[in-house]
Amino acid sequence: MPKQPESPKQPGSPKQPKSSGFVHAQDKLAFLLSLVPYLLDRDRVSVVDAAAHFQVSEEQVREAVRLIAVSGVPGETSQYQHGDLFDIAWDDFEQSDEIQITHRVALDDSPRFSAREAAALIAGLQYLQAVPETLDSAVHSSLMAKLARGSSEEPSQVAVAKSEANASLVTIRSAVAGGLQIEFDYVGSRGEREHRVVDPLRIDSNNESWYLRGWCHTRQGIRTFRLDRMADLTVTSNPNLYRPGDLALSDNLFDGSGETLGVVLEVHPAAVSLLGEYLAEGAPQLERGAVVQATVRVAHIHGLKRLIASLPGIVRVIEPPEARRAVHDWAAEALAAYDDSVTS
Amino acid sequence: MTETRGPAPVPVEERLFSLVLALLATEAGLTKNEILSTVQGYRQRYVFAGDNASLERQFERDKDDIRELGVPLETIEPIDESGNNQHLRYLIPKGAYDLPADISFSPEEIALLNLAAMAWREGSLSRESRHALLKLRSLGVESIEPVLGYAPRIRTREAAFDPLTDALSRRMLVRFAYLKPGDLSPRERTVAPLALVQHEGRWHITGIDQQIGEPRTFLLSRIVGPVTRTRIPFENDARGTAETALRQLDEIWAANTAVVRARPSSDAQTRLVNRRGSIRRPDGDLTLHYTDLHLLADDLSGFGPEVFVVSPPELRAAVRRRLELTVATHQPVRPTAEEEAGRAETA
Numbered sequence: 001m002p003k004q005p006e007s008p009k010q011p012g013s014p015k016q017p018k019s020s021g022f023v024h025a026q027d028k029l030a031f032l033l034s035l036v037p038y039l040l041d042r043d044r045v046s047v048v049d050a051a052a053h054f055q056v057s058e059e060q061v062r063e064a065v066r067l068i069a070v071s072g073v074p075g076e077t078s079q080y081q082h083g084d085l086f087d088i089a090w091d092d093f094e095q096s097d098e099i100q101i102t103h104r105v106a107l108d109d110s111p112r113f114s115a116r117e118a119a120a121l122i123a124g125l126q127y128l129q130a131v132p133e134t135l136d137s138a139v140h141s142s143l144m145a146k147l148a149r150g151s152s153e154e155p156s157q158v159a160v161a162k163s164e165a166n167a168s169l170v171t172i173r174s175a176v177a178g179g180l181q182i183e184f185d186y187v188g189s190r191g192e193r194e195h196r197v198v199d200p201l202r203i204d205s206n207n208e209s210w211y212l213r214g215w216c217h218t219r220q221g222i223r224t225f226r227l228d229r230m231a232d233l234t235v236t237s238n239p240n241l242y243r244p245g246d247l248a249l250s251d252n253l254f255d256g257s258g259e260t261l262g263v264v265l266e267v268h269p270a271a272v273s274l275l276g277e278y279l280a281e282g283a284p285q286l287e288r289g290a291v292v293q294a295t296v297r298v299a300h301i302h303g304l305k306r307l308i309a310s311l312p313g314i315v316r317v318i319e320p321p322e323a324r325r326a327v328h329d330w331a332a333e334a335l336a337a338y339d340d341s342v343t344s
Numbered sequence: 345m346t347e348t349r350g351p352a353p354v355p356v357e358e359r360l361f362s363l364v365l366a367l368l369a370t371e372a373g374l375t376k377n378e379i380l381s382t383v384q385g386y387r388q389r390y391v392f393a394g395d396n397a398s399l400e401r402q403f404e405r406d407k408d409d410i411r412e413l414g415v416p417l418e419t420i421e422p423i424d425e426s427g428n429n430q431h432l433r434y435l436i437p438k439g440a441y442d443l444p445a446d447i448s449f450s451p452e453e454i455a456l457l458n459l460a461a462m463a464w465r466e467g468s469l470s471r472e473s474r475h476a477l478l479k480l481r482s483l484g485v486e487s488i489e490p491v492l493g494y495a496p497r498i499r500t501r502e503a504a505f506d507p508l509t510d511a512l513s514r515r516m517l518v519r520f521a522y523l524k525p526g527d528l529s530p531r532e533r534t535v536a537p538l539a540l541v542q543h544e545g546r547w548h549i550t551g552i553d554q555q556i557g558e559p560r561t562f563l564l565s566r567i568v569g570p571v572t573r574t575r576i577p578f579e580n581d582a583r584g585t586a587e588t589a590l591r592q593l594d595e596i597w598a599a600n601t602a603v604v605r606a607r608p609s610s611d612a613q614t615r616l617v618n619r620r621g622s623i624r625r626p627d628g629d630l631t632l633h634y635t636d637l638h639l640l641a642d643d644l645s646g647f648g649p650e651v652f653v654v655s656p657p658e659l660r661a662a663v664r665r666r667l668e669l670t671v672a673t674h675q676p677v678r679p680t681a682e683e684e685a686g687r688a689e690t691a
Contacts, residue, residue, distance in 0.1 A: 025356035025357040025360060027471070028357035029360045030479070033364065033415075033479075034478040034479050038482045042484065053481055055481075067355075067361065071358065071362055071384070072362075072365060073362075073365050073366050073369040074383060080384065105369065106368040107364075109443060110482040110483055111415060111441060111443065111479055112443050113476055114412060114413055114475070117414060118476070120461065120464050120472045120473040121460050121473065123460075123498070123542075124461060124463045124464060124496075125456065125460045127460070127498055128460055131459075131494060131496075133452075133456060133490045134456065139453075143449075143453055143456075143457075146447050150444065150447045152414045152415070156509060156513050156540075157512060157538060157539035157585050158509065158586065159586035159590055160541070161543040161544065161590050162590075164620065173491060176491055177491050187610065187614045188611070191610055203492060203496075204496075205494075205495070205497055207499050207545040208545030228618035228619070229618075230614075231614055244492060251495065305648070306647065308670070309666075309670050312669040312673070313673065316673045316674065321676060324677070327670060327674045328670070328675065330670075331645075331668075333648060334645075334647075334648045334651075334652075334663075334667050335664065337652050338652075338663075341652075
């Protein structure tokens with residue numbers, strides 16, 4: 001793996017789920033059971049470093065350490081005597097924000113994975129076989145075997161089909177490593193083909209769909225491109241303007257908030273999720289008898305009409321009339337080709 | 345329920361952590377009474393020679409929470425006292441709790457595992473993957489950040505996913521209404537779930553259909569209504585069922601082919617050429633592989649006039665039916681006289 005160029009910033013990967021507090025007591029327990037062996041291995045570690053390593057807040061670390069320091073086993077007397085409890089170097093903790101466990105009980109090693117935890121990691125690894133960072137297959141198999149062996153039960157049978165390494169990703173990655181721009185032809189949802197010059201920032205995915213997030217020099221803005229809509233992708237010899245991490249990217253692939261066309265859809269309740277990225281979080285949904293009405297915001301109907309036509313009888317455009325007409329005409333034009341072929 | 349007795353109540357995580365420590369420390373195991381009367385978080389609420397029914401229920405729930413984290417909390421039944429659960433002893437064998445000492449991960453492996461966990465950051469298995477990440481970080485290995493940032497995401501949009509993974513790990517039969525491709529109404533199925541697999545971006549559940557006693561594969565997107573978890577357990581010693589299910593789906597995928605014609609330089613052409621396994625024929629038409637004719641028909645219908653199905657005839661018919669349905673459901677509402685006239689002219 002080529003060494004990452006010096007950069008004070010983290011690459012543009014999204015933050016892990018909100019680090020501000022664990023929701024369930026079970027999450028806190030998982031943290032306590034993980035923090036203890038980490039601290040024992042380190043001998044002495046600052047709160048800042050421990051928080052950065054676990055990607056939690058410093059206060060979460062302090063709170064956990066305070067709890068560990070007063071926890072232990074009932075012991076022979078069943079009274080939690082001093083020797084039955086963990087102990088820490090309190091002065092260092094309170095004065096220099098450093099952690100050192102000076103006495104431990106019962107616990108010293110990392111816990112095993114649960115069947116579902118191991119299954120989530122194994123299925124995730126299978127999914128990632130499309131990215132160039134994936135390991136060669138022998139190392140990959142041994143990693144999956146390690147996870148299975150590190151699980152307290154047989155991992156749950158959850159699997160994702162192996163996808164072939166994506167050639168576009170290899171090209172994009174080499175452009176980023178060399179600090180260069182890429183160029184490609186892109187076919188938009190209106191059907192127009194356009195040449196684009198882009199600084200790659202991040203690769204996003206959504207199940208089997210892979211996307212490039214990048215600074216588009218052609219459009220002078222951050223744009224999202226579907227990898228399977230790109231053609232003739234090449235690395236240019238022009239240095240890039242932005243590197244991964246230089247520009248903030250939202251976790252949403254599509255941000256409809258600035259779009260002007262509101263389209264009212266009628267959907268079967270069980271199929272609302274099929275609208276996927278189109279349906280903004282918290283968008284109002286009205287129940288109308290057996291169906292739900294939802295409004296999605298788009299720049300134009302041409303992307304949405306494809307989705308509607310792929311879900312016949314499940315999603316229907318209610319308003320505006322020109323959007324209905326666009327969907328109608330899209331399907332009618334396709335149908336005409338079959339009618340012609342019958343008569344000919 | 346409020347805890348009124350004693351000073352400040354013990355936080356739940358402190359009670360759970362204390363229970364794990366106590367059960368790890370014991371070699372002979374502790375009885376329920378010993379746990380309730382001595383372990384931090386329980387002992388404050390324990391009534392000597394009194395009724396501890398609610399505390400006992402608390403202990404049952406705590407055991408489930410702890411086991412869900414992969415902690416091997418075991419029960420031993422003394423040989424001489426069988427049948428009397430007051431004498432059951434509980435413990436966590438240290439050897440079964442600790443991650444085997446020879447398991448270690450390189451910084452590259454940790455980086456990849458971080459991405460694997462990140463892929464589940466929304467919805468199903470998101471808590472499991474976060475817990476797994478904490479455990480990985482406990483090993484203290486710093487990861488090597490990839491050159492290119494990634495935000496992978498495995499989406500499980502189907503509501504059936506969670507109850508099915510749960511039934512899978514508990515080995516319980518499930519019941520659901522299933523709308524088989526080509527059928528007009530759903531039929532109830534009772535299934536012993538064996539594996540959940542994602543193939544071509546779609547989730548499938550493989551299991552033994554109890555009516556026919558044979559293995560069947562179901563698409564999660566065709567499960568209509570809720571999945572009912574029964575309390576009926578089933579035996580399963582099969583290993584690698586997920587791999588078998590994926591291999592079978594791949595065989596179906598390889599055996600099914602369709603030929604389509606895409607408009608040059610259209611969105612359909614670019615995307616279908618980039619589709620896994622697609623082959624451009626000498627005449628410019630594309631040969632595609634598929635697992636399910638109806639799902640391919642959905643995808644192709646979305647491309648509208650940009651794609652034309654050459655073969656097989658059943659796929660062609662399926663796409664036509666879909667297009668007809670879209671046309672029928674998108675007729676203009678109360679068209680004005682001019683619109684009506686305009687359309688009549690163009691038709």
